[in-house]
Amino acid sequence: MTDLTLVVTAHDETTVCGPTMRSADIAVAAARERGYVVQAVIALDAPTDATSRYFDQPHFDHWERRVLHERDLGRVRNAVLADVDGRHVAFLDADDLFSENWLAEGVAALDAAAEEGRRAIAHPELNVIFDGRQAVRLNIAQDSLLFTPHYLYVRHYYDSLCLAPRAAHLEIPYVSRDIPNGLSFQDYQFTIETMAAGWEHLVVPDTIIFKRRRDFSLVTESNGRSSLVRSLPAMAVDRVRALGRRD
Template identity: 75%
Template sequence: MTTDLTLIVTAHDETAVCGPTMRSADLAVAAARAAGLTVQTVIGLDRATDATTAYVRQPRFDHWERWEYDEGDLGRVRNAMLPRTDGRLIAFLDADDLFSENWLAEAVVALDAAAERGERAIAHPELNMVFDGTRSVLVNIPDDSPLFTPHYLYVRHCYDSLCMAPREAHLEIPYVSRDVPNGLSYQDFQFTIETLDAGWRHLVVPDTIIFKRRRDYSLVTESNTRKSVVRSLPAMAIDRVRTLGAGR
């Protein structure tokens, strides 16, 4: 029988901050299962430090599958894990972030409703609350909103790397590798552009939240410091960009 959802937590150099993350994930998984969903839970250790590996190897996490990789890249490890997963839907969480208890269950409902309407869709939480190194609250805008404009993608990403999508979305459009030394990064940003261009809707699930930890050093801060950009994409050509998004 096909599993409804696979939740993947990716871990690299996190230790104690994994505790709140895993508590958050376990609560959301419990809520999804209470709603009648089947959920596979996996921790992906990608070139994880010894301390991080030791932390997630604790017996308290024995109800999670733990897979080890040597990719050294968030996009590549997600791509590598995908063929081993069981879920018809895939959700990701970084090991230093958290999400609201209702996120998994509500996102599945939203994606199943989209599928019934004949839409290919990817789901995002409504709010992105950034904490720790900085504090801010970002409101995510669905691509069918009057407030959404694809031209905004010239300036910054509309969403975050945390999302839930049918597995075929990731098989159709795998993440690219980052190349920060040469100024190329933001794999999730490129994934959004490429999926919009391929006709995938980007939905926002009301009353759901990601709590995004902004550490002093991370892939995002490194990319920002180096003034990295997204690769040049045909979909962002000035005569095409306006067609990105629902109904365009």
Template identity: 70%
Template sequence: MTTDLTLVVTAHDETVVSGPTMTSADRAVEAAEAAGWSVQRVIALDAATEHTRAFFEQPAFDHWERWHFEEADLGRVRNALLPRTEGRFIAYLDADDLFSENWLAEAIATLDAAERRGEQVIAHPELNVIFDGSRTVLVNIGQDSPLFTPHYLYFRHYYDSLCMAPREAHLEVPYVSRDVPNGLSYQDFQFTVETMDAGWWHVAVPDTIIFKRRRDFSLVTESNARKSVLRAVPAMAIDRVRELGRRRSGGARA
């Protein structure tokens, strides 16, 4: 039987803050299963500290598969775990973040409907609520919004790394490795640009939320401090960017 979704919780150096994360994940999985979807639950321990490994080895998490990696990199670990996943769709959750109980069920329904229509779609929550180190609410803009413009991508990313995408999107557009010391980061940002260029359509799923914990030190804060940028992506060239994410007549993607 085909599994609808593989949910991957990635953990590195988190311990007690992951308690609410795992509660959030379990409730969202239960809501998805109640809606008729099947879910594979995976904890990806990537270069995890001793305390992190001990936390996730608790019997309370025995209903999750535990996979161990030594990539120490968001993009590389996602690429490495992909061949072992069972789901038609893949979703991620960082071990110190949370999401709304309806996120998985609503996003699966969105992607399943798109798949049946023959459309290539990647789903994002409608809201990102930043908490802890800072307090911000970000509204995610889908490509079908009149507010969407690819030129905005010169300044910042529209979305967060915790999207839900069909397995094929990750196979077609693998993540690049980060090189923060040399000012190259934002792998999820590059994934967005490259998938848009490849014809994937990014949507925001109404009434869904991801809660992002902003810590004093994280990959995002380090990358921002070093003024990191994307690698050169042909689709972002000044004479091409206006075509990024456009639909051709008849509804086909450019």
């Protein structure tokens, strides 16, 4: 059985993918050394010619390749999930990186939670923002005393690069973004909907995701248009206090 599928998604990236793919290879090797079976997939979503040529290098022949034409981060993730083998799935955008222990420790945390009967989704302890902007963000676990669902009225607790059971993604697919109409932040909505469905969001100590902030990205475009998360029942004023509560 495949324990983990890592999916690197690419559209118009080229040389910035070098550090990304090295980071991914190192993390996959570390997970395999821990005894996990890992499937490594590159998902090219409506790739530019330059991106296709970059990933067509023999250097990446140990990766499986999928070519899709969704032109949407949520839809490409949903599509590739139908064609992977892992019990758990991790995503990595082609211009980002993560710490070499992220995959191994993430799978271990999810398996430990499952043994206790908990349905869990894992996030790294730190998000380090670099390039166009510099910042360090500490992720807050759902069982932390600092966690409050009311914070989700203001901003998202986590980044889109989570590590989750494939079953979570099949139960709660990503919605399509509609930035022109001010609807975006698919990962934000995924967090709210999975919490409402009983999935626990936990943080894996001593793990890091490095997020490249480019001058133009889905995040900057969404923020520039003042995009919002869709209206969700779990965020209603008379229900939000119960979101993420573990009785």
